[in-house]
Amino acid sequence: MREKIKKSVLETLNSLRRSMLALLSVMLLIAFIINAIPKDYYAKIFTNNNLIDSIIGAVIGSISAGNPINSYVIGGELLNNGVGLTAVTAFILSWVTVGIVQLPAESLMLGRKFALYRNGISFVTAIIISILTVLILNLF
């Protein structure tokens, strides 16, 4: 039992050592992006075309980082400024499901192909779900 505990401690410390630097890097990058992109910047880049705006929303959400609460607040402001619900949905969805900022850490720890496929598919899914959500919502 003692051997097993010792082995588990060593394995965990080894994982900690391997992952700490990548985690710290991601947090530094997130902190930088949060401060480098002002919140009012988001409303300026939409076009009022639902499909194009949902793609723009997904792109911005993908490169944004931080607490999801911020995406709801920004999403709410975008809606108030006349941006369509499809675009806002793609934005808040890609904010939480696609992580360009986390991509280097995800690649290092879970594999490059896995990270690229997962994020790529999540990006496309964000657009599909945003369209479906608004379509279904309009039925009620």
Place this chain on the structure above:
Amino acid sequence: MKNLFKKMSGSLKLFILIVFIYAIFGIFNQPLIMKSLHTFIKLLKEVIPILVIVFSLMFLTNMLITSKKISDSLSRKLGIKGYFLAIALGILSAGPIYMWYPLLSDLKEKGLNNSLITIFLYNRAVKIPLIPMMIYYFGFNYVFILGCLMIIFSVINGLIVEKLLLTQKI
């Protein structure tokens, strides 16, 4: 110098790159870097408790779960139950997504399949504590429809990622 850089781990290269970005911006826009460092410390304080949970879980999984157990139970025997388990754990897990990479990486090495990792990571976007706030901004119907679609698509995404990675291996 070139050889030294080649020998560095990917994590170290990434860290050096970020430090370089901070240094460059620090020359031209010092307030931005100071604010970013302040945010970084705030983030760090927020994630430390979660990190403790994650590494405690890693210790427990290292103790109790062997590669064979993972590949037997989560990959094959559980079948559709495995999807439900990944969905539930994804929804219930707390903290930023990147805090879970080390644990998932460990489990992946033990044989956890890519579809379940994808499903878990996707469902981390369904945040129960934030639902009231989301309802406040977008309404109950919207949040309900979006939540259901996210759970359904998490499984579809998981299956696609698994299929793509298997195709690459062949």
